[in-house]
Amino acid sequence: MKLSVFTVMVPDLTPSELLPLLKENGYDAVEWRYKSIDPQFEQENFSFWRNNFCTIQPNWKSEELLKLRKETEKLGIETLSVTPYLTCGDLEATEDVLKKAKLLGANMIRIGVPRYDGALPFSDLLQQAKRYVKEVEELCKQYQIKGLVETHHQTIAPSASLALRLVEESNPDHIGVLYDPGNMVHEGYEDYRMGIAMLGSYLAHVHAKNAAYFSKEQEGIKKWQGKWVRIDRGIVDWVEVMNALKESGYQGYVGMEDFSETFPSKEALAFNAQYLKSFVE
Template sequence: MKFSVFTASTPDWSPEEAATKLAGQGWDGIEWRVTDQAETAEPGFWAGNRATWPMTGLEESIPEIARITAESGLEFSGLGGYARCDNHDDVERVLAATAALGAKQVRVNVLPLGNSTMGGGEPSGLSYPELFQATREHYEWVAARAAHHGVKALVELHHGTVTASASSARRLLEGLDPQHVGVIHDLGNLLIEGWESPLPALQLLGPYLAHVHVKNTRWVRTESRDESGAAVWANEWAPLTEGQGSVLAYFRALADVGYDSWVTAEDFSTEVPLEERTASNLAYLRNAAALAGFAVTAPA
């Protein structure tokens, strides 16, 4: 098992700083965030993130991405792309960039639900069956282009999309070549929407289980009540050791299905300063993996 960090979760660091600091802490790899974003006065996870490579001009950035990654000694666990499956031009570009970098796999986003504002857009109002069918048609094209480039396109299990659960992702990809399409199973996202017991969910994905993201969340009761007088609950990101998901149980499920590839941390909690957070996360993940029976390389 190898460990990497998705740079959406390292907004304070420039690419050079992120690679240098993560390599110094002993991480095996890095998953670069690739998207155009709003600029802000202070860096944030989703806007003003300094460890993000812009989609605009991505091709010109490839040599620098390759240099920084190689000089740090880190590997690519993949690319954290934001191109949506219905934007064929951008999908083609991120697939080509993934191939050029030797990063092997890249997230290609599915369509959001009809009542979702994911990505900052207005809700489409389309029904789930309509959106699911459209996503399937686009992903058939994505699979063919991924095969052309010799890489793998990844569907993330994510709340607010047509693939919030392992079951929906397996149904979406059924019949497509698992050499070129796969699923990112994400513990934290599933606690928000799409939760299925990890072991059977991982078993269900079978050959489509391609990648793992680990973060954690918890549900908290707000002071509000809805119109009926019922309590209102909201989710918030939590440190890996403080959320509702058991990372140890998750790793044991991964061990049971024989998954022994990349685990990418994307901790969006802010209770601990960033550098301390990434270092302690690596120590915790290594310990949990060892307890689950994985062979874990000791830090240099």
């Protein structure tokens, strides 16, 4: 297994500032966050999901993307993925991301999954998602880039088994699953070995982070909520997860995505690399 970083976790660093730090800390690849930044957010302090400096924006020109690719390759860092926030069914936006990913030399993109809030029947959302995945599969085959469904809370695919329902009719050469145990603290927990075994050849990538439950009183009732914590302090047993990955024969990447804010970005890169290397080396 090798290590990558999803750039959402380093919002105060520019891509050019990040790349040497990846090399310095022994990361093998980068996963570029891809999203427009609303002009009103640009006046704010940096943040993971609003004013994130380490983001590729859809309006970037080909020349800018090729320059970034050259910087990345010069340092021996692989561009593993381009990771957008796509809407399920939006094939035009999906193909645009694939085009940008091709220019950057990326191997994967994250594709859209319907959110679940109870407003629409699950069965309708599932059929919508499966149609979209099959259409995306053809695009991914054309661009030779794999499309990933991420296990994510508040969507119809919070677990390995539900993600599998979206991809199981597709060719795993073109469509796979991004397995995220940290997200599954919030929703979708299943036994790690079972989930990894269930996904089989559809297991294309893994994200590493952690969360824990915290409570507060509301009108005399204790309410529990999942919050991000550093990777060695949460509910996810990463020793168990990494052992399960090894037993399955997984040879892919483990991508760091630390939202705990325990350390500043540079320290977070160093700490998490050291922690994960204890498993992969």
